[in-house]
Amino acid sequence: MGHHAEVIIVGGGVIGGSVAYHLAKRGRRVKLLERERVGAGASGAAAGMLGAQSEMHEAGPLYELARRSRAMFPQLDAELRELTGIDIGLVQRGLLKIARTPDEAEEIRRMIDFQVRSGEAAQWLGAGEACELEPELAGSIEGAMWIPGDGHVSAPELTAAYAHAAVTLGAELYESSVVHELRIEGGRVTGVVTDEGVIGCEQLVVAGGVSGNRLCAQAGLRLDMYPVKGECFSVITRRPLVSRTIFANGCYAVPKRGGRLVIGATVAPRDYGLTVSAGGLRRLLDSACSLLPAIADAQWEKSWAGHRPQTPDGLPYMGESASCRGLFVAAGHYRNGILLSAAAGELMAEQMCGEPVSFEAWNAFAPDRRCDAQTASAGALASIGGVHGDA
Incomplete structure (x- = not known):
């Protein structure tokens, strides 16, 4: 597997795959670690709806992110098909x-x-x-x-296409790879412990859905997914x-x-x-x-x-932890992982590469934010709907 990477991404669902793809496009050396197989979790169970408007009653960061991400899919469809030959099943009939x-x-x-x-x-x-x-x-x-x-896409194909496109661009994918704990030195994440040993890194992305709670807690970051x-x-x-x-x-x-x-x-x-x-x-x-x-x-x-x-406030966790340098989170997308994957991967890659993040309300998704039901942000979705994203 190798003992070092610039970036390790824990979680081979649609969000982890998208982050890997967008980082690989920027030339970063990425290892994508999935404990089962790509898309084995919620991403493979999703109906694949791109419902940016179907439940939105109010303005807010989630509504803006959903609209931005939906608009990216036609170009994304072409890019992924060219790199992988995978048809993500994009349908835009309303x-x-x-x-x-x-x-x-x-x-x-x-x-x-x-x-x-x-x-x-x-x-x-x-x-x-x-x-x-x-x-x-x-x-x-x-x-x-x-x-x-x-509209909608085929969620399993989209998830597979992100991962395979990342590999085509130089990322390394390891399935059946379980991350047991983080290595942290001087307030910075320096690697992970797996069944194959310790792998060092400069940056780590936790994109493993609810299972990410345990890893983040090791760094003092208390999420409530x-x-x-x-x-x-x-x-x-x-x-x-x-x-x-x-x-x-x-x-x-x-x-x-x-x-x-x-x-x-x-x-x-x-x-x-x-x-x-x-x-x-x-x-x-x-x-x-x-x-x-x-x-x-x-x-x-x-x-x-x-x-x-x-998450308690209905918004995903995205961005770098304030309590542990180099630790990033991209998780908690509820039913919207498929829809939000395009923009989430791009924005995460911007921040991780030191670029200005091209989304004004990015801090609304900060992993260290106060996050409970009483502080729910406008635009959080209602409780009826389908299995989406890391879901």
């Missing part, structure tokens, strides 16, 4: 956020007003108009918010039921290639298990069939669960 009740319709109309004022495209559609766009939708809905800018378990299932249909992502209170449906439809997701905070419950699937199936009745006739494919890494 999203329909469904209102089932008059109260939900009123709330969605307020979201539309805010987002239009912020310069984004969003439009209210009545039930008939929504069903014209997606004829399989149940006609009993109140209406929908049409978001033409949102916790898992939010989400269950999903997928079905196969003879013909595509929808061409756009359908998002509603209680479930979403994301169309994939080959007539595959991904349905998610339940929400179970601080549930460390990965079993799929019959009750959770029943709730999802009932909710999905009430929106798209034809799902009842679809062929069952599979079900799975993943852990989204959440």
Whole structure:
């Protein structure tokens, strides 16, 4: 494996892979260490939505970061395909956020007003108009918010593409590599202890989701990331039921290639298990069939669960620790790891390379910030949604 690197990244999910890719583009010597295999955690379980607007009610750093990152995906798609040959499955056909009740319709109309004022495209559609766009939708809905800018990717392919692109540019990838502890000298991180021995470094990035709590604590950095378990299932249909992502209170449906439809997701905070419950699937199936009745006739494919890494204030941890020099964190992206990965990797690389960070509110994500539910920042997402990112 070698005994030294400029940068060690712990965690081969979508965020760790993106940081590795953006650092490798800048010529940094990177070792990417993954305890299982690339994308084995939440990144591989994600539905892959690029939902920068679907849950945003207020302005704030997360909303701005989400919009910036979503805009990067067309160029990122081309770059990754050229470097790796991997098709990340980018689809930009928009999203329909469904209102089932008059109260939900009123709330969605307020979201539309805010987002239009912020310069984004969003439009209210009545039930008939929504069903014209997606004829399989149940006609009993109140209406929908049409978001033409949102889309989705294949999360496993995106995660793999980041890692392989980094390797193509000179990074080293080690799977089945467990980091047991940090080496810290004089208030600076100097390396890690693995099964293969000690590896020295100048900079270390903890991008391993909830498991990063333990490593950061060794450096005196107390994070409070916790898992939010989400269950999903997928079905196969003879013909595509929808061409756009359908998002509603209680479930979403994301169309994939080959007539595959991904349905998610339940929400179970601080549930460390990965079993799929019959009750959770029943709730999802009932909710999905009430929106798209034809799902009842679809062929069952599979079900799975993943852990989204959440923080008390709903914002990810990104940047250098104030308590330990050279220690960086890129974790806690909850359901938004896939969406935020593009911008997160770029901004982390800027800071780590000593460049001015090109995001005005970067300090809002500082790992050492006071972080609790009472200080939740505007723009933190609501509790319904899918398994995203390090999730």
